[in-house]
Amino acid sequence: MDTFEQNLKQTKQKIHLAATKSGRNPDDIKLVAVTKNVPPQKIQEAVDKGINLLGENRVQEAATKVNIISGCVNWHLIGHLQTNKVKHAIEMFSMIQSLDSMKLALEIDRRAKKINKYVDVLVQINIGRETSKYGIDPDETEDFIKKVANCKNIRVQGLMAIAPFKENPEDVRPYFSMMYGIFSKIKKNDIPNVEMKYLSMGMTHDFQVAIEEGSNMVRIGTGLFGQRSKI
Numbered sequence: 089m090d091t092f093e094q095n096l097k098q099t100k101q102k103i104h105l106a107a108t109k110s111g112r113n114p115d116d117i118k119l120v121a122v123t124k125n126v127p128p129q130k131i132q133e134a135v136d137k138g139i140n141l142l143g144e145n146r147v148q149e150a151a152t153k154v155n156i157i158s159g160c161v162n163w164h165l166i167g168h169l170q171t172n173k174v175k176h177a178i179e180m181f182s183m184i185q186s187l188d189s190m191k192l193a194l195e196i197d198r199r200a201k202k203i204n205k206y207v208d209v210l211v212q213i214n215i216g217r218e219t220s221k222y223g224i225d226p227d228e229t230e231d232f233i234k235k236v237a238n239c240k241n242i243r244v245q246g247l248m249a250i251a252p253f254k255e256n257p258e259d260v261r262p263y264f265s266m267m268y269g270i271f272s273k274i275k276k277n278d279i280p281n282v283e284m285k286y287l288s289m290g291m292t293h294d295f296q297v298a299i300e301e302g303s304n305m306v307r308i309g310t311g312l313f314g315q316r317s318k319i
């Protein structure tokens with residue numbers, strides 16, 4: 089077994105443990121392999137070993153990889169999207185996890201209409217209200233989603249969040265729990281054209297806690313590919 093296989097095996101074991109610990113089915117947790125700064129040949133190896141969901145932060149970087157990776161994979165955009173890159177992004181990604189403003193929603197909707205496409209998105213919530221992070225204020229989530237629901241070519245599929253960094257992942261549990269609260273409330277309200285299917289939270293450092301608190305999509309980079317080097 090090479091390093092990637094070992095990492096993948098361990099990651100899956102941890103997902104399994106966290107899911108069963110919280111009474112959930114491990115198969116319901118989606119694993120997004122985050123490939124920022126990972127060279128194409130390493131990504132291809134991962135895909136050959138069963139990874140089917142890839143996450144990239146930047147449109148530009150993804151563009152250099154999407155066409156050379158072969159196999160049955162979907163790409164998700166997990167980083168901030170500038171409106172001038174929307175046209176390119178909606179052709180490349182099967183989901184935009186980082187919808188963080190109405191301006192962006194309107195541009196995605198407009199571009200999607202032009203090519204007759206429905207774009208799946210997650211709404212990014214700035215759960216720690218950090219000035220360094222993008223995302224909708226937790227208190228404004230529902231109002232924001234109701235507005236996005238009017239964009240006919242956008243399909244809201246859930247929420248995404250990056251928790252504040254804490255040395256001890258236990259300290260981020262309250263943020264994940266708050267996210268689950270917002271997610272459940274919106275789900276219960278059954279907003280037309282909105283499906284609360286995915287709660288994307290948890291990264292290498294904190295994904296087990298995230299799953300225990302209700303995440304069903306984790307985004308893992310370092311834990312699978314090792315420490316990132318700049319390319």
Ligand SMILES: *Cc1c(COP(=O)(O)O)cnc(C)c1O
Pocket residue numbers: 122124145166167250291292293307308309310311
């Ligand atoms: C980089 C990144 C990840 C993965 O981070 P790791 O700590 O390497 O697992 C997940 N989500 C987002 C939005 C990221 O930018």
